[in-house]
Amino acid sequence: MKRVGLLGCGAIGTDIALAIDSGKVPAKLTHVYDFTKKSSELLASKLQNKPVITENVGLLAAAPVDLIIEAASQDAVRDNALSILQNRKDLMIMSVGALLDESIYDILFDACKDFNKKVYLPSGAILGLDGIRSVKEELNSITLVTTKNPRALKGAKFFETSEIDLEKISTSTTIYEGSAQEAVKLFPANINVAALISLAGIGSVATKVRIVADPMTNKNIHEIEAEGKFGKFSIKVENIPSQSNPKTSRLAILSAIECLKKICGSEINIGT
Ligand SMILES: NC(=O)c1ccc[n+]([C@@H]2O[C@H](COP(=O)([O-])OP(=O)(O)OC[C@H]3O[C@@H](n4cnc5c(N)ncnc54)[C@H](O)[C@@H]3O)[C@@H](O)[C@H]2O)c1
Known part of the structure; x- marks a missing residue:
């Protein structure tokens, strides 16, 4: 089973963690970090399988996981995405707006090649x-x-x-x-x-x-x-809208969970 780390324990992070914890996604959530410690603690309190709450984002990036899911903010992507790839972890990014800064896009594009790692961008709140x-x-x-x-x-x-x-x-x-x-x-x-x-x-x-x-x-x-x-x-x-964050759509959360299932599972993949 893939080992997963979570950066950001808000609306999206919590529902992804619950999906893993309930067995809907064949993965293990082992490490979480949120710069509001209470959010990480609240999330951990909802889970049967307790993850390690890391003290800082550097420890999350260095943790023994295969994939880190960013569900925090554009700043979190700008500040940490490169070091996550350098630490040889795949990365799922939800705060996709950060990638429209061409220098960030180019840096991550090159880092994927240099470190042979992948960045996943789920379809989020849209289709097509x-x-x-x-x-x-x-x-x-x-x-x-x-x-x-x-x-x-x-x-x-x-x-x-x-x-x-x-x-x-x-x-x-x-x-x-x-x-x-x-x-x-x-x-x-x-x-x-x-x-x-x-x-x-x-x-x-x-x-x-x-x-x-x-x-x-x-x-x-x-x-x-x-x-x-x-x-x-x-x-x-x-x-x-998600009940815990009206800015975030329910479909965005479901799409992240579906993307994670595709990464972690060994099933028939439907659609391009
Ligand atoms: N791709 C999409 O379609 C899509 C859809 C909805 C939301 N989003 C984005 O996903 C991200 C998460 O959304 P959400 O609804 O869960 O938000 P949220 O506000 O409910 O949760 C975000 C959590 O991340 C934490 N956080 C923020 N910046 C951080 C940082 N730099 N380091 C550590 N922790 C940090 C916050 O304390 C909060 O607990 C947002 O950036 C949002 O814009 C993407």
Whole structure:
């Protein structure tokens, strides 16, 4: 069985840990770290098989595990992803927005080759990355429209300089339009899907992003439109937010668990 370490014990980390602990994923969670120690302790208290809570992230990176799952933040990826690969561990990244910084992407790309390790990016809260990858050389345009309840957008960096007051929004309102690269910096905890779409289409057209705040919705909705020589496709996903973190969709958690099953299992793999 693969030995797994977890960086980040919040909404995603907890559900992944519970899935491993219940036997749904054929793996062993042996080490966890969160810079809020209480979160690691709370997580460990929910598990039958208690993992070691490491004192710092360096000890997690050096722990005897095969794979480390990052479910923490873009900063956690920037600060630790390289050293995890250097420590000869595979890495699953949830805070995918960090990879739209080209220097980080390039460093991790090279490190995978240098250390013969893999980085996994689960499909997260969307569908269709297989299609985007397949048509990337024939794309003319690709856009993402993300609609969330204002409470799921609260606290984003964007509002530090914007005059938009989320409390005052009473109807569906576009609050942001721009590139995926800029969107992941301004909404680091909200728009990982924009990063995934960009990375799937890397080297082709830039992904355009629109973010809508809609007080009448209780879903995290992602609509993708792609068009080019191959034809076109539209995908709409209406996600139920996670109960412990409204910014994170339930599908993102399920997709991480499914990705982990694929890495750890010895089953027939369905889909590209
Ligand atoms: N790929 C996707 O589709 C997708 C979907 C949803 C969320 N996410 C991303 O996954 C990450 C986790 O999401 P979540 O809902 O579990 O968040 P969360 O806020 O519920 O939990 C994050 C946990 O990580 C800890 N943490 C943050 N930065 C850390 C660091 N540098 N070192 C150690 N611990 C750190 C926090 O204390 C917290 O306990 C976020 O960055 C989120 O944006 C990705």
